[in-house]
Amino acid sequence: MLSDVITPDLFAAALRIATPLALAAIGGTICERSGIVNIALEGIMLVGAFFGTATVLATGSPWLGVLVALVAGVAISAVHAVASVNLRADQVVSGTAINLLALGLTGFLMELWYGHPGTTQPIETLPPVFSFGAMGEGFIGEVWRWVNGVFLSHTPLVYLAIAIALVAQWAMYHTRWGLRLRGLGEHPRAVDTAGVSVARGRWVAVLMSGALGGLAGANLSIEQVGVFQEGFTNGRGYIALAANIFGRWTPVGSYLASLLFGFADALQIKLQPFRDVIDLPPEFFLMVPYVVTVVVLAGVIGRAVGPAAVGVPYKKG
């Protein structure tokens, strides 16, 4: 049984499932590092997925869909920026409003444009970047099967997510933008005193998280599922926030934490058919990602400390 479970497929699935979580989690990291809590990632993903899917349905171009998903994510996150930066609203409450708005708006437009609730028509998805066949024999062949299966079988945004994690990590610790970003979340007054606009810095961070959340939605709909389904983010935005915390508010940490959640989810999917070994109702498998999230939060928090000024509206002067 073990050789049926531990396959290249399992790890490839982990990477695949981790991708939307990681994109959103890195968005959450950037946003929280600037001092703004972003509960709205769930809604941003949903909006990105919907408008991305709608674009593919209208134009037949998956890449245009990805672009529109990104723009839609930025647009809806602007609402969060207005509320939390300019109006100094409670950021958690504003994020909740956006999540609910996303659910309502996508459902409303779904009925308006397609005449029915639920699920859209299937769309053309983005194909994997590479397609290598089997190579070599014996040990070499086996190694290649694993490398090819785990790392080279993916769609573009899976690789983009890894690249974004690395670039964001570098930028956060080695550029002026990164220094200012971290300052915004730790001590906005100091950044302000240095002559840098807190409002502008936070706006940029929120919009960046919107772009990443939109991409996460695009990955979900245009690369993975191939449809849009009402509410199909299913709490991923919240799991992404947990991944951001588990990754200690760093981009690479967020990615690795997402990978852990992705692996847990991939494992439960892989184990489901083995009813003779683990005889549990399917619902118990489906609970796994949510339970793992709570367990992980319970285990790490206390020791992981977030940005000092996160969630606190900044008043100039």
Place this chain on the structure above:
Amino acid sequence: MNGSRDAVTAQRAWMAALQKIGTPIVSAILAIAVGSLIIWISGYDPVAAFAALFKGAFGGPKQVGETVLRATPLILAGLAVGYGFRAGLFNIGAEGQLMMGGLLTAWLGVQMVGVSPLITVPVLLVFASFAGAAWAFVPAILKARVGAHEVITTMMLSHVARYVVSWLTAGPLKAPGQIPQTETLTTSAQIPRFQSIFPEGVLEALPFLGMGRAHIGILIAIVVAVGVWLVLRYTTLGYENRAVGLSPWAAETAGVSVQWTTVKALCISGGLAGLAGAVEVMGLHHRIFDQFSAGVGFTGIAVALLAKNHPLGIIPAALLFGALSAGSGTMQLEAGVSQKIILIIQALVIFFVAAEGLVNWFIRKRQKEATSGAE
């Protein structure tokens, strides 16, 4: 001299009170206005849409009954979220605690055969609130001990609750037959409808008493609302809850245990959500099935915020959302506007209440215009 000063103080107090209820009212009006705009942009007639909605919510005794029916669990869910907010906690996963309360009610309510309703109903309410409190206990402990954010943990557990309900209703607790649902509650475990408590003749003479599907759970909800208000205002429990909500540091310094208060607050919040589930099961569905709650726990967030977490304010706020929900069916039927618009309006209400600055600016601008107009 003194008299005029008193008058000024009285006027100030009046203005403050007006401001207090003014913000929620303006928020609700703004939300409905933006909702109308969306309806209009979508190519429908907002006036016709809201006329249909109004008809569906208040058009007759049956419609009023539907509004009351929908408002009943919303009062309790709103109290749940509001009680948490008063301690600075955001119980975004009230939906999960609500489902657990409903689940236990549906299970016990089938078994308590031959017991008087005067015993069955209160016993089930108590057990349901325990179930809700128990479901909130893990997030409560995690929040108090390691600081795990209750927004994430309660949300995750609400997804888990959804799967627990769908497993039990399709498996161990499934009633015989094709549909995945539990068996009907025994009659003594059902909360009676208003219709059934009046004799036939009275209903014919006074038709407004026969409020469709509305049940006396609304009275339970109102009693609980008054109870929560009294607890918050007059008891040590409520005082500590508010103190921690206003400033944990000050509360801790004053000798209030923030950790213990957090645990109590989130469990009481969960208990109230459990009651919402119980009332929904005992008064409306008389059983449970997959997704029996339809987002009541989430609407409770909008209810609590609109009421500014005031237990008594939650009653009219719940009635507003109850009316929107009750009328949305008629709106879809007669004006063709998707019921999803109600979700959008809920979201906008939350947004405008959160962005209080925006609304206050709007009110001040209006006042300025009014006074400058008078001059």
